[in-house]
Amino acid sequence: AIRITQSPSSLSASAGDRITITCRASQDVSTYLAWYHQKPGKAPKLLIYGASSLQSEVPARFSGTGSGTDFTLTITRLQPDDFATYYCQQYYTFPWTFGQGTKVESK
């Protein structure tokens, strides 16, 4: 199975900050990489698909880059609603695998 290493596991930030989360796949997944965020007690929500395509109605402050094995999610001008846990996921091949998550907390 493809291993996804996500970092950092947690970070503290303030509203208005720019943050970056990275995922590294143990083998090439092309651009079959998605980003989700999840708030406590809620279902995950798709933010980015195809490594860099913004899901409908997701604010433009979210962006994704990368291909192959290295990927980045960037949030510019962090908003209060963005404090959540973020996951990346590869869907290049089965079994689909997720990163372990990054918890973004308010500083």
Next chain:
Amino acid sequence: EVQLLESGGEVVQPGGSLRLSCSASGFSLSGYAMSWVRQAPGKGLEWVSSIAGRGGNINYADSVNGRFIISRDNSNNMLYLQMNSLRVEDAAVYYCARVEWLFLGWGALEIWGAGTVVTVS
């Protein structure tokens, strides 16, 4: 409005069986592949199983292969997960999710239900 609603989660003893259901509304299930993803208490997301739109292509995580069966009833817009030989480690919130349509291959998990809780104890 596009919606997914899971049901069927409950408390079950180890070794027992359970069938989860996922009702789709606002779209035709037959046009989409579907998946189940679970999340154990305090843990991350774990993909469980996926099924193609017509049901012919099915995949399972190694952790559930041979014990869980995914199926669908497109005529009633329903997705199912039959869970047998349940283990303590199967306890989790189970989400059904719609797979983004791609001309070739499988897409991201674009729509999620609210989840249903399975407790094995």
